[in-house]
Amino acid sequence: MTNYVRNHSLSNDEIQRYSRQLIISEFGVNAQERLKSSSALIIGCGGLGSPAALYLASCGLSRLGLVDHDNVDKSNLHRQIVHNETTVGRTKVDSARLTCSQINSSLQIDTYNLLLTHENIMDIVKQYDVILDCTDNVITRYLINDACVLCRKPLVSASVIRFEGQLTVWNYIEKNGPCYRCLYPQAPPAETVSTCSDVGILGPVCGTLGSLQALEAIKILTKVGDILSNRMLLVDGLSMSFRTIKLRNRQSTCAVCGTNPTIIDQPPPPPLGQCSNDQPCRRNLLNSNERMTADDLAKSTAASFIIDVRPEQELNIAHFENSFHLPMDRLLYNNNDEQLRNELRTNIEKHQQIVIVCRRGNDSQLAVKRLKELLPDIDNIDEKVKDLVGGFQAWHTDIDSTFPLY
Numbered sequence: 001m002t003n004y005v006r007n008h009s010l011s012n013d014e015i016q017r018y019s020r021q022l023i024i025s026e027f028g029v030n031a032q033e034r035l036k037s038s039s040a041l042i043i044g045c046g047g048l049g050s051p052a053a054l055y056l057a058s059c060g061l062s063r064l065g066l067v068d069h070d071n072v073d074k075s076n077l078h079r080q081i082v083h084n085e086t087t088v089g090r091t092k093v094d095s096a097r098l099t100c101s102q103i104n105s106s107l108q109i110d111t112y113n114l115l116l117t118h119e120n121i122m123d124i125v126k127q128y129d130v131i132l133d134c135t136d137n138v139i140t141r142y143l144i145n146d147a148c149v150l151c152r153k154p155l156v157s158a159s160v161i162r163f164e165g166q167l168t169v170w171n172y173i174e175k176n177g178p179c180y181r182c183l184y185p186q187a188p189p190a191e192t193v194s195t196c197s198d199v200g201i202l203g204p205v206c207g208t209l210g211s212l213q214a215l216e217a218i219k220i221l222t223k224v225g226d227i228l229s230n231r232m233l234l235v236d237g238l239s240m241s242f243r244t245i246k247l248r249n250r251q252s253t254c255a256v257c258g259t260n261p262t263i264i265d266q267p268p269p270p271p272l273g274q275c276s277n278d279q280p281c282r283r284n285l286l287n288s289n290e291r292m293t294a295d296d297l298a299k300s301t302a303a304s305f306i307i308d309v310r311p312e313q314e315l316n317i318a319h320f321e322n323s324f325h326l327p328m329d330r331l332l333y334n335n336n337d338e339q340l341r342n343e344l345r346t347n348i349e350k351h352q353q354i355v356i357v358c359r360r361g362n363d364s365q366l367a368v369k370r371l372k373e374l375l376p377d378i379d380n381i382d383e384k385v386k387d388l389v390g391g392f393q394a395w396h397t398d399i400d401s402t403f404p405l406y
């Protein structure tokens with residue numbers, strides 16, 4: 001028998017399991033060994049975190065951390081592929097742990113079923129070699145960015161909406177790359193940022209961007225390839241275009257990674273009235289006499305003219321019989337107010353009550369204000385026009401559970 005040499009620590013079982021990536025010329029046993037002693041943290045086990053978790057659980061890491069404060073909902077299953085019908089209702093981190101451990105039983109999986117805040121993030125982030133931001137709200141993006149800079153961790157960040165996605169690596173120190181704050185020093189108000197639950201998202205778009213996050217994380221951990229630092233990948237699935245743009249450099253004036261940082265020990269708390277979750281913001285623009293509850297509407301005997309201000313695709317899910325469709329875009333941004341007045345005037349004059357409905361009772365409040373501005377001369381317009389508090393969601397919960405929830 002002839003002796004053989006192996007200058008690495010991989011077992012035969014590991015060689016067999018990872019053989020298809022081991023034999024890539026740029027990868028090899030060295031990269032696999034690096035993975036074996038590496039850890040990654042996935043923040044958010046939703047649309048992006050699901051594919052990222054599946055690939056990172058499969059690739060041969062030593063440790064994978066999973067953070068999420070939410071439970072699996074049926075509406076998650078079209079894209080959050082680490083979860084399935086049997087785990088609806090369970091915590092997302094438990095559901096993801098179950099799937100990941102079935103893929104790779106030798107992986108250490110740490111779960112954090114909590115809402116990440118400026119108070120708890122540092123203790124978690126500091127334990128891992130690379131961090132993946134797979135969350136969906138701006139406050140959390142700043143939180144994760146600041147914690148990664150303070151703990152000197154590379155941050156693989158992606159976001160998706162509709163058919164589109166973006167990907168970049170922040171705070172890649174080896175290349176002196178910028179952090180999120182270098183590009184966007186201040187968080188925009190939460191209500192100005194669109195969310196997937198407002199405008200939708202297609203599953204494979206998350207699959208693409210989440211998988212690419214896992215790829216960048218693997219490259220960072222193994223020191224293989226050219227990292228997407230100082231650059232951003234823009235994906236448009238509708239036209240199927242992928243392009244990369246150059247980002248501005250690290251800024252010496254940055255509040256967290258600059259030369260005189262003001263953020264030093266831990267990320268700052270969020271601006272007053274905002275928090276690090278993705279709950280839709282609740283507007284409160286109207287007085288109580290300008291609003292009616294679902295119960296009021298169900299019991300009302302007044303001749304009502306119902307205006308549905310949702311976009312057409314939502315109307316197509318279900319709508320009230322005989323309601324008038326006036327999408328918010330048209331009400332707010334049309335360039336022919338006179339035509340709109342003419343369309344509405346007769347109905348508004350002849351009905352006792354005008355009820356404006358939307359999905360959750362936010363847009364409807366804006367619509368009440370706008371309608372009053374549009375037709376100030378109509379008798380009793382101030383008393384007549386009301387919005388439905390909580391919109392169709394409240395109608396579903398309080399009056400008719402067969403009205404579909406989305």
Ligand SMILES: Nc1ncnc2c1ncn2[C@@H]1O[C@H](COP(=O)(O)OP(=O)(O)OP(=O)(O)O)[C@@H](O)[C@H]1O
Nearest residue numbers: 044045046047068069070115116135136140197276
């Ligand atoms: N501060 C935070 N701490 C912990 N988890 C967070 C935080 N912010 C966001 N997340 C999680 O990040 C994930 C983002 O994924 P995604 O937007 O696909 O899911 P979702 O919130 O379930 O979607 P939908 O908006 O359709 O309900 C969510 O599971 C959410 O709970």
Ligand SMILES: [Zn+2]
Nearest residue numbers: 179182254257
């Ligand atoms: Zn910075």
